[in-house]
Amino acid sequence: MTDHARHLDTHYDAPAERDGQSLAARLQEAFREAGCDPDRLTLDEIAGIDQLHLGGRRASRSLATLGSFASGSRVLDVGCGTGGASRLLAAEFGAEVTGLDITAAFVEVASWLSRATGLDDRTHFLCADASHAPLADGTFDVVWCQHALMNMPDIAAVLAEWHRLLVPGGTVLLHEVVAGDDPSPLRLPVPWARRVETSHLRSRHALEVLLAEGGFAPVAVQDVTEVALAWRRKHSRREGGDVAPTGPALPGPGLIFGEAFAEMGRNLRDNLSADRVRILEGVWRRA
Numbered sequence: 521m522t523d524h525a526r527h528l529d530t531h532y533d534a535p536a537e538r539d540g541q542s543l544a545a546r547l548q549e550a551f552r553e554a555g556c557d558p559d560r561l562t563l564d565e566i567a568g569i570d571q572l573h574l575g576g577r578r579a580s581r582s583l584a585t586l587g588s589f590a591s592g593s594r595v596l597d598v599g600c601g602t603g604g605a606s607r608l609l610a611a612e613f614g615a616e617v618t619g620l621d622i623t624a625a626f627v628e629v630a631s632w633l634s635r636a637t638g639l640d641d642r643t644h645f646l647c648a649d650a651s652h653a654p655l656a657d658g659t660f661d662v663v664w665c666q667h668a669l670m671n672m673p674d675i676a677a678v679l680a681e682w683h684r685l686l687v688p689g690g691t692v693l694l695h696e697v698v699a700g701d702d703p704s705p706l707r708l709p710v711p712w713a714r715r716v717e718t719s720h721l722r723s724r725h726a727l728e729v730l731l732a733e734g735g736f737a738p739v740a741v742q743d744v745t746e747v748a749l750a751w752r753r754k755h756s757r758r759e760g761g762d763v764a765p766t767g768p769a770l771p772g773p774g775l776i777f778g779e780a781f782a783e784m785g786r787n788l789r790d791n792l793s794a795d796r797v798r799i800l801e802g803v804w805r806r807a
């Protein structure tokens with residue numbers, strides 16, 4: 521395992537290091553406690569643990585609509601996490617999805633959740649580094665990536681893989697965190713990093729230059745910071761206990777990130793409102 525993979529494993533699966541229980545086992549136990557059968561779950565029941573990006577399912581639908589890809593499209597979900605977007609694209613947009621993630625615990629959870637929701641025929645997951653994907657050339661129509669590039673130190677290598685894996689004319693759909701105009705230090709921890717050395721944010725301009733150099737032309741790109749900030753504010757109020765919970769206590773992201781999650785959410789909210797970070801959504805086409 522590389523240092524990068526080891527670091528992400530300990531970042532995204534911190535409670536397992538401490539408790540010795542796997543993420544999948546911890547989440548399955550939590551579903552049982554909430555009165556659910558962990559082998560038969562709905563997409564609504566798992567939404568709290570399979571959307572590890574700002575805006576939840578609404579943000580993924582917005583990006584898929586912007587990208588307007590055809591039913592039956594072969595999609596590579598890069599940095600798929602626990603596989604929420606992969607399942608949404610399969611269930612609502614008719615896609616055939618391969619999810620790829622470097623964090624083994626997430627890949628295990630993604631595979632279980634697809635089986636439990638009956639979507640394992642249209643979503644498959646593999647554990648690999650996005651800069652060395654063990655997949656054949658030209659096998660995807662769409663590369664999808666939500667909130668993952670800020671974890672990756674070598675974007676040029678990742679973009680070279682996307683160019684290799686996409687068919688000519690294929691599209692890249694991104695929903696990403698980028699650096700804002702305020703150069704003051706990021707308030708940490710945030711959901712993707714506990715230390716500044718492990719946060720690989722680039723400005724929108726720097727990312728656009730890298731994409732152009734990688735052979736991708738912009739089709740539609742927009743700043744969606746305000747929508748993301750409104751969503752984050754609402755969730756921080758909830759996580760802070762300011763809003764009375766409605767319905768049963770289904771597993772949420774705190775079970776993945778541990779007790780630091782509420783602080784990570786508040787810091788992300790403050791970084792967004794101070795313009796230390798911004799959120800970008802867009803579509804690019806492979807030349």
Ligand SMILES: C[S@@+](CC[C@H](N)C(=O)[O-])C[C@H]1O[C@@H](n2cnc3c(N)ncnc32)[C@H](O)[C@@H]1O
Pocket residue numbers: 528532570571572573598599600601602603604605620621622623626648649650651665666667668671672711712
């Ligand atoms: C904030 S999570 C987002 C997960 C998912 N895209 C979502 O929105 O729910 C970032 C993900 O990127 C993955 N990741 C980071 N670097 C990676 C790499 N080099 N190759 C593959 N996955 C990577 C992490 O393991 C993590 O699952």
